[in-house]
Amino acid sequence: MTQSPRIAIDAMGGDVGPEVMVAGAALSRAAFPEIRFTFFGDEARIRSELSKHKALARNVEIIHSDEVISGEAKPSQALRRSKDSSMGLAIAAVKAGEADAALSGGNTGALMAIAKVALRTMEGIDRPALSALMPTLGDNDVVMLDLGANTECDAENLVQFAVMGAAYARVVLDIERPRTALLNIGSEDEKGTGMLKDAAARLRAADTLPLDFTGFIEADRLSRGHVDVVATDGFSGNIAIKAVEGTARFVADLIRQAFTSSLRSKAGFMLSRPAAKLLKNTLDPNFHNGGVFLGLNGLVVKSHGGADANGVRNAIGVAAKMAIADITRKIASDLENFPKQAIEDAAE
Template identity: 60%
Template structure:
């Protein structure tokens, strides 16, 4: 299948141009159909491309020296959307020069620029930031929103559930992914009014390509008990940072334990296959690529500190969404929801 090219904000992220170009090249070595629009300072991009001769025929450079700073306020970044590498990468999607955009830059600025340029899909009030997270199940769990919307009402949560389920069908291949709402308990009467209203609507909806299984607590997010976890951006971002922090804590704890004595070092050599598997599972680079769902276009946020491996994974996520027409899937599911609401309100 021929894919539209992917616009890469080559200037975003902590590691700079070389890591973004190395990651794009790694992704192309795995899937030689990928083509790129590399947006950023042309001399630096050309220098980064020198070790990757296979990228020359698959890449075009859009020169731009202006960069969105990591600590820049979204409102300030918006004023320079037409001159920054991030803004031009997103605009390439808007005007059809690229099928999707990937950036490792400022998350707030990327969301603001994406919303302004691409607008939200019909039937979606707010886009949500969704990401794949490791689990004990057969597949990664999708969680949203992870910080795009600090306050959400029941309607937003229902829309997030539909978008997350559409993404999960692409990842897992399941026709009706299991969806749960993040709550302080699993009992039906617990939680805020917004959670109660969203749960009631999801229970009553028929025809949706998802299975609503009630509430889930934060300590069960990674247990593999569902495919999609839905929450507001405030709670979701806190949960995400807690999970990432715990993963780093466990990794550092094991490292300290295995280097504390000669006996521990011998124990490490014996258990190395298991610890390497654990390290691989907890490495955020292997789950890199958060998606802004609900826009009229595909925009993927790579972690700012991602390695080339992480950037390659973000590109792979982007391509998967393009291949499987994520926006069309969400549109079809929203139509099913509206039909359910109409039929449930007494429409004949």
């Protein structure tokens, strides 16, 4: 555990590149003044952006790279080019112990492939999962995983996702025993596939874990604040998160149209501006930026490709919190204490 983590940043990833990655790093130092950075990418462009942030420049190392993994690159192509790319070098720094976490806003599939090959999965974990925070009406966000790293899963994978998600929630949300559920087509025990029922039985049997398994949850309840962690396969999770994000944009656009439809509406907007600002902050993905690949022997965080500087700041905050709390060790400890015999009995 370190109180002054070093974050390896793929400065070339994302829609904008060094401009927002450097600006986001500068903003993050308000919450984490001891944080240090290593930027990987076009040195001239990185130094140009650093010239705008003098205080940040004192805590930065730059490793030049000409190679950039494009957003269209297939995972297999990215792997072949990873050795000298800004993305690959950032992950390699984590593997070598030269950084506590890697951050990229680049190609998600490429990032997952490179990270999995370089860092390998933890003992006791079959597949890593992409996790992220979603806003809710409750006091806390909800951790959801997997969001697309694995399109096909079995019951054991779902159980592992639940364990990893709960460890993540304990760190990020500061909840001692996160309420954990499995995404399903209904909340009743008889609903769903055999795989989901099997996973539920295993989690109910694991009563010594630091989580409270609450059963199944439907997609329309994800944002109600009733649970802290939702585990699902990557196919369903990716569809669910994109549906939620699309709905959020739809609602925001409807409100914008409503407030600009007439002079009376514009006057009403002036009176409701504080509420409108709160709504915007809740729906803006930049305020919940930073997905974590859990289950690897090293910490890798994915930023939205279109994130602005505030979004990058939040993603760096996630990486810093995970590094300081040593999330990998917490997951390993939970897996070691997993009551395997009870789970095997439940699965029979």
